Amino acid sequence: MRRIGVATACLALALAAGACGGVETGSSGTAQAPAANEKVSLSVWSKFSGRELGLLQKALDGFHGKHPNITVDNRGGQDDDKVAQAIRGGNPPDVAISFSTDNIGQFCSSGAWQDLKPYITRDKLDLNQIPAATRTYTEFKGTRCAMPLLADVYGLYYNKAMFAKAGITAPPKTMSELFEYAKKLTVFNPDGSIKVAGFVPTIGFYSNHVQMWAANWGVQWKGQDGKSALGTDPQWQAMLEWAKKFTDFYGKDKLAKFTAGLGQEYSPDQAFEKGQIAMAMDGEYRTAFITAEAPDLDYATAPFPVADNKPDLYGGGYTTGTIIGIPKGAKNAGAAWELVKYMSTDTGALQGLAQGLKNVPSTVPSLQDPTLQQDEHFKTFLDIFANPNLSTNPASSNGGAYLKTAEDFATSYQSGGVPDLKAGLAKTAAQIDADAQLGG
Amino acid sequence: MSAKPNAVPAAGSLSWIRPRPGHWIRPLAFMAPALVGFAVFFAYPLGALLYYSFTRYDLLNTPVWVGLRNYAFLLTQDPLARKAAYNTVWLVVVITVLRLIFATGVAAVLARIRNGAGLFRTLIYLPALAPPVAATLVFTFLFNPGTGPVNTVLGWVGVKGPLWFSDPAWAKPALTLLTLWVSGELIIILLAGMLDVPAELYEAAGLDGAGSIRRFWHITLPSIAPVLFFGVINSIILGLQYFTQAVVAASVASGSADIAGSQRVIGYPDNSTLTFPVWLYQQGFHYYNMGYASAMSIALFVVSTVFTVFFVYRLRRGSHGEEAA
Numbered sequence: 204m205r206r207i208g209v210a211t212a213c214l215a216l217a218l219a220a221g222a223c224g225g226v227e228t229g230s231s232g233t234a235q236a237p238a239a240n241e242k243v244s245l246s247v248w249s250k251f252s253g254r255e256l257g258l259l260q261k262a263l264d265g266f267h268g269k270h271p272n273i274t275v276d277n278r279g280g281q282d283d284d285k286v287a288q289a290i291r292g293g294n295p296p297d298v299a300i301s302f303s304t305d306n307i308g309q310f311c312s313s314g315a316w317q318d319l320k321p322y323i324t325r326d327k328l329d330l331n332q333i334p335a336a337t338r339t340y341t342e343f344k345g346t347r348c349a350m351p352l353l354a355d356v357y358g359l360y361y362n363k364a365m366f367a368k369a370g371i372t373a374p375p376k377t378m379s380e381l382f383e384y385a386k387k388l389t390v391f392n393p394d395g396s397i398k399v400a401g402f403v404p405t406i407g408f409y410s411n412h413v414q415m416w417a418a419n420w421g422v423q424w425k426g427q428d429g430k431s432a433l434g435t436d437p438q439w440q441a442m443l444e445w446a447k448k449f450t451d452f453y454g455k456d457k458l459a460k461f462t463a464g465l466g467q468e469y470s471p472d473q474a475f476e477k478g479q480i481a482m483a484m485d486g487e488y489r490t491a492f493i494t495a496e497a498p499d500l501d502y503a504t505a506p507f508p509v510a511d512n513k514p515d516l517y518g519g520g521y522t523t524g525t526i527i528g529i530p531k532g533a534k535n536a537g538a539a540w541e542l543v544k545y546m547s548t549d550t551g552a553l554q555g556l557a558q559g560l561k562n563v564p565s566t567v568p569s570l571q572d573p574t575l576q577q578d579e580h581f582k583t584f585l586d587i588f589a590n591p592n593l594s595t596n597p598a599s600s601n602g603g604a605y606l607k608t609a610e611d612f613a614t615s616y617q618s619g620g621v622p623d624l625k626a627g628l629a630k631t632a633a634q635i636d637a638d639a640q641l642g643g
Numbered sequence: 644m645s646a647k648p649n650a651v652p653a654a655g656s657l658s659w660i661r662p663r664p665g666h667w668i669r670p671l672a673f674m675a676p677a678l679v680g681f682a683v684f685f686a687y688p689l690g691a692l693l694y695y696s697f698t699r700y701d702l703l704n705t706p707v708w709v710g711l712r713n714y715a716f717l718l719t720q721d722p723l724a725r726k727a728a729y730n731t732v733w734l735v736v737v738i739t740v741l742r743l744i745f746a747t748g749v750a751a752v753l754a755r756i757r758n759g760a761g762l763f764r765t766l767i768y769l770p771a772l773a774p775p776v777a778a779t780l781v782f783t784f785l786f787n788p789g790t791g792p793v794n795t796v797l798g799w800v801g802v803k804g805p806l807w808f809s810d811p812a813w814a815k816p817a818l819t820l821l822t823l824w825v826s827g828e829l830i831i832i833l834l835a836g837m838l839d840v841p842a843e844l845y846e847a848a849g850l851d852g853a854g855s856i857r858r859f860w861h862i863t864l865p866s867i868a869p870v871l872f873f874g875v876i877n878s879i880i881l882g883l884q885y886f887t888q889a890v891v892a893a894s895v896a897s898g899s900a901d902i903a904g905s906q907r908v909i910g911y912p913d914n915s916t917l918t919f920p921v922w923l924y925q926q927g928f929h930y931y932n933m934g935y936a937s938a939m940s941i942a943l944f945v946v947s948t949v950f951t952v953f954f955v956y957r958l959r960r961g962s963h964g965e966e967a968a
Contacts, residue, residue, distance in 0.1 A: 284928055287702060287703070287928075290703060291702060291703060306929075306931075309701065309931045313701050313702075313703045313704055313931070314703065314704065315703050407897060407908065407911065408897075408898060409898060409899075456806065459788075459806050459809045459810065459912075460788050460789050460806060460809070461789065462809070462898065463787055463788045463789045463806060463807075463808075463809040463896065464787060464788065464789015464790045465789070465898060466898075467895075467898055467899070468898050468899050531703070600931075601930040601931060601932060602929050602930045602931060603929070603930075604929075604930045607909075611723075611910075611913075611914060614912075614913060615913060618913065620913070634720075634722070637716075637720050638930075641699075641713075641716055641720075641932055641935055642699070642701070642930065642931060642932050
């Protein structure tokens, strides 16, 4: 019996040791690219599927053409969770592609994705070919663990026919103009309910997220001390007061009933495509949806309006995008870097993918794609991407926790649940800082 | 050939029950699969969870011991954890009470139906077969305040329907209705319990002049008490683990159905559908605070255990009381 007890204790200790152990942090060196006669197979995981996975395959075929000794196993349907599980399990892909930049802080700070700086230095890669905002969302606190692979850029979509009917000749350039135009464009039913909304100001609806609006309001997320600036930057207050005033114009319940009856964001029933909304903030990818689902829609695109007190920001906007990197424990890191470098900086590869996916190619040289430039709807987003006022939200080590905290507060204020905006913002800032401490 | 009868020890001697050396090997061998399963799938994960709850752990790097910090944060610095706990308790209480009443009522009606009983039982059970995601999708479209048939029908009778999943005050009641709709399993179990009640008890009560309500109250309910107890425990666990329906309903109602579970829309509207398990998952797998998520899991485990122990104790006390009577 004693032997059993000892064995059980040993097993428990072994299990406990397993529980205590994590994956060791990788080295910071660089792995050499394989020799031309060395056969290597790379696994690439992404969330692409169907037609889009095929487009990615075409780009990967281009890489294989340049590196015939490297074959690529292209696997779709793999999200960040699955990649993280594979890293923990010690069997990660050689290259990972993520649709979200929310986790970049975690990828870089934990070492889940390898630091690419040594490779960039070794190969003398010019990062200035990537706009500053895009560089921002692919690194965290000096660790560059990802490269951009196409970008999403947000601007204004507006219905030209509705504009003409309302006697409006040009898109709004300031938030006040957006509000005034929306009033003119809104059509109510006889019972007072909304038939057509000039603009839906509900935070959280479609692309109306605080980080996307924040770019056009010029708000600061962090102060110089690294702490949340929600309580100190007056632009936050201005932005939320504007949103509240806009909501009050429609009436909170009317607006909620109207939005609840609209189609899903990525369905053919999307409200702008159906002519139920006259103006909307959206990404460049919407042009492809409209071409496929509402080809007769008479619309135009423009930079999203900016805060009245920040007219210089006009022309810029919010950007985020797909990112590509090498997970910790990748078996062929040298070859993987060659693929990452190709996919993120090769003009032909980026333009081919951008044309197929209708995303913005993420380097400055690749923006000069004649095919993309010819599309007047899409060209707007290429121009926004090239604008110096392009911006993004900062990375954090706890994913998008601070975005949810900020958006929750904004939503609550917008629906009338916060009596003291200034105090509420200060409290929200304190919460964001406390949450950051938990993960840091 | 005749078998030699086993030797019977002399009366008064207890030597035959004295353990022989190595007597435990055989039972242990029979119990081994269960013991290994318990150790690997319960004891070890629970031990690991407890350990992680005292660490800062991002799922990738070695956990760092932080003592009680995660528990202190949970109790003092996380308002969404409090909101999620409130939502979960709300769902546990309301779902448990209404599910029991609803299922018992429907089962009582089904037990009385003579013609087409099979058809009605099938129809009642059918929603329980729908996968939770599909059932929630259907329900959110039915209850869409702008285009859904529920509010349209309510409008015909002069009732202005609420915003359901788009209104923080109505989102949880809407989830409760969804849960009642898919209560087929409990209804069938209760129905089986009711059909098992001896008919002579009803006949005797009828001879004594008891009406249908008194018969139901004094015969049916006591007879199916163990089944009702199972329903209570089952409903409490259902409420404590409420996850899929809350996430899907929030995603659909927010207009972003393609990204169910997105951190932008969980809890929509205004975190009214943010349950404790959803927030726990969010912390662990999206915010990489696995140490904190482990502390939340331990808290949930403790609460679940307290609930279960309390009800088991109550049941045992109740059954002992009946036996004594």
